[in-house]
Amino acid sequence: MDSKSIETEALFRLVKQLYGDRLSETELEEARKGVERIVETAMELRGVELGNWDEPFSVFTPYRRRRG
Amino acid sequence: MRPVFASIRELSEAIRSGEASPVELTETFIARLREHGPRLNAVVTVTEKRALREAWKAQRELKDGEYRGPLHGLPYGGKDLLATRGIPASWGAAPLKGQVFNYDATIVRRLRRAGAVLCAKLAMIELAGGMGYRQPNASFTGPCATPWSLRHWSGGSSSGSGSAVAAGLVPFAIGSETWGSILSPANNCGVAGLRPTYGRVSRHGAMALSWTLDKLGPLCLTADDCGLVLEAVAGYDPRDMTTARKRYRYEKVEGDFKLGVPGDALDETQDAVASSFKESLRVLGKYATVEEVEFPEFPYEAVTRTILNAEAASVFDEFTEKGLARGLTAPEDHYGPYARTVVLARDYLKALRLRERMARIAEDVMGGYDAIVAPTRRTVASPIDQEFRKVAPGTAKDVMGAVGNGAGLPAVSVPNGFSEEGLPTGIQFMGRAYDENRVLSVAVEFQRRTDWHRRHPPAFKA
Numbered sequence: 165m166d167s168k169s170i171e172t173e174a175l176f177r178l179v180k181q182l183y184g185d186r187l188s189e190t191e192l193e194e195a196r197k198g199v200e201r202i203v204e205t206a207m208e209l210r211g212v213e214l215g216n217w218d219e220p221f222s223v224f225t226p227y228r229r230r231r232g
Numbered sequence: 233m234r235p236v237f238a239s240i241r242e243l244s245e246a247i248r249s250g251e252a253s254p255v256e257l258t259e260t261f262i263a264r265l266r267e268h269g270p271r272l273n274a275v276v277t278v279t280e281k282r283a284l285r286e287a288w289k290a291q292r293e294l295k296d297g298e299y300r301g302p303l304h305g306l307p308y309g310g311k312d313l314l315a316t317r318g319i320p321a322s323w324g325a326a327p328l329k330g331q332v333f334n335y336d337a338t339i340v341r342r343l344r345r346a347g348a349v350l351c352a353k354l355a356m357i358e359l360a361g362g363m364g365y366r367q368p369n370a371s372f373t374g375p376c377a378t379p380w381s382l383r384h385w386s387g388g389s390s391s392g393s394g395s396a397v398a399a400g401l402v403p404f405a406i407g408s409e410t411w412g413s414i415l416s417p418a419n420n421c422g423v424a425g426l427r428p429t430y431g432r433v434s435r436h437g438a439m440a441l442s443w444t445l446d447k448l449g450p451l452c453l454t455a456d457d458c459g460l461v462l463e464a465v466a467g468y469d470p471r472d473m474t475t476a477r478k479r480y481r482y483e484k485v486e487g488d489f490k491l492g493v494p495g496d497a498l499d500e501t502q503d504a505v506a507s508s509f510k511e512s513l514r515v516l517g518k519y520a521t522v523e524e525v526e527f528p529e530f531p532y533e534a535v536t537r538t539i540l541n542a543e544a545a546s547v548f549d550e551f552t553e554k555g556l557a558r559g560l561t562a563p564e565d566h567y568g569p570y571a572r573t574v575v576l577a578r579d580y581l582k583a584l585r586l587r588e589r590m591a592r593i594a595e596d597v598m599g600g601y602d603a604i605v606a607p608t609r610r611t612v613a614s615p616i617d618q619e620f621r622k623v624a625p626g627t628a629k630d631v632m633g634a635v636g637n638g639a640g641l642p643a644v645s646v647p648n649g650f651s652e653e654g655l656p657t658g659i660q661f662m663g664r665a666y667d668e669n670r671v672l673s674v675a676v677e678f679q680r681r682t683d684w685h686r687r688h689p690p691a692f693k694a
Contacts, residue, residue, distance in 0.1 A: 175574040176574075178574055179570050179571060179573065179574055182570075182573070183570045183573075186555055186558070187566075187567055187570070191566060191567040192567075194564070194567050195567050195570045195571050196571075197571075198364070198567075198568070198570070198571025198572070199571045199574060201571075202538075202541060202571055202572065202574065202575055205533075205534045205537050205538055205541075205579075206534075206538065206575075206576065206579040206582075208531040208534035209531055209534050209535065209538060209579055209582045209583055209586060210579070210582065211531070212530075212531060212582075212586060212589075214582070214585055214586070214589075218585045218588070218589070219585065219588070220581055220584035220585050220587075220588075221584055221585065221587040221588035221591065222444065222584055225473070
């Protein structure tokens with residue numbers, strides 16, 4: 165198996181373990197396709213190299229309640 | 233004064249001159265919401281009691297010489313994901329039908345402050361499409377139709393907002409967009425839809441789908457109207473930490489416009505869409521310089537998709553864990569949320585890191601232009617009883633949607649033609665962050681030179 169298939173199957177097993185009892189066989193197969201798409205998308209991202217200094221584009225602001 | 237299909241500017245002038253009154257307008261539009269709403273599946277709740285209370289208040293204020301601005305006394309509808317005190321906000325989802333909040337969303341409060349009158353909560357795709365729907369029948373109110381053909385879809389997820397404005401059931405409506413949910417109904421219903429810059433409008437009190445992608449914006453008959461509504465609702469809100477501390481005033485931008493058209497703008501578009509777009513470029517060429525632009529190779533869709541998947545999985549974690557998805561309308565939404573529960577943290581963070589690079593690429597590409605122009609959608613409205621992918625299969629990427637939403641950029645869509653079967657096509661103008669006035673000015677000039685926005689669905693004439 166290639167790395168995409170290995171990752172897809174591993175993640176799908178987790179979905180099946182957690183939620184398999186509430187999904188039919190057909191629905192589980194659709195969920196497996198969904199996992200496959202997520203892995204494909206992730207692999208596209210992983211194909212782009214980033215530097216150590218490239219931070220997430222989100223701003224965290226320390227919080228302090230204003231004096232009331 | 234014929235209020236139905238009149239623009240906000242026209243209605244506002246009629247109110248100021250005494251030619252129309254807030255109470256008369258409210259009664260007119262409530263009657264239309266009740267008469268036509270069910271045919272379209274566009275309306276969840278007609279908020280008549282509250283509307284008449286707000287309309288009488290506006291009428292008294294205007295009589296006393298207190299003028300709040302161009303929305304004073306004007307009816308509107310809000311997407312059913314907005315919290316409205318004492319009025320259900322069901323988020324389009326059967327398991328949440330009748331859900332009521334005890335406060336108003338900030339955008340609703342700001343519209344009330346501007347004197348606007350809430351007449352209806354409007355239909356939407358269940359959970360704003362957050363479960364991965366693939367068909368129009370994905371709401372407990374049923375599939376919403378475009379007023380141009382009851383056999384075709386309104387677009388989504390702000391389905392009722394687009395449909396109600398196009399049918400003349402309200403002069404304007406509020407919708408939301410995470411990825412395409414304002415522009416798609418604007419396209420399918422032939423109205424103007426504005427996706428503001430991320431953080432321009434407070435999200436407080438609106439259902440979250442993806443915190444860093446969600447935007448609220450207006451759907452109106454004209455781009456000019458969108459600017460008037462945006463001015464009323466924009467601005468910093470301490471209840472939403474992501475709102476920008478920038479004051480917004482709707483003003484016309486003068487000058488010679490320079491527009492960019494992506495080289496692949498017409499890839500896999502339907503003939504009618506391509507034909508309308510080519511004709512639009514001819515119109516644009518009369519008042520703007522139009523050049524071809526290219527977005528360099530980059531996983532734009534993967535970045536925005538991963539952020540959306542990961543945030544939606546977290547947003548709806550409790551909903552999913554409780555098994556509530558089983559009660560949703562579209563069968564694919566029953567299992568849709570489970571796959572995205574396994575998005576890895578490393579990939580979500582990688583997407584957030586790549587988002588900055590994407591935003592810089594967009595800024596580089598767009599820096600020399602007032603707007604990037606493209607068809608709003610590659611297709612006209614799809615049949616109301618069919619899955620989207622079966623109607624329009626294809627592999628073309630939605631770079632404009634991925635970049636625009638991922639980088640939080642503003643865009644306005646306006647109608648630019650019709651297909652042979654009478655379905656509208658749309659054109660979008662996307663700008664740099666906080667450049668709403670620039671994209672609106674380009675669109676307003678386009679509408680000054682065309683009359684697509686003056687055509688209304690024959691079955692809903694007043």
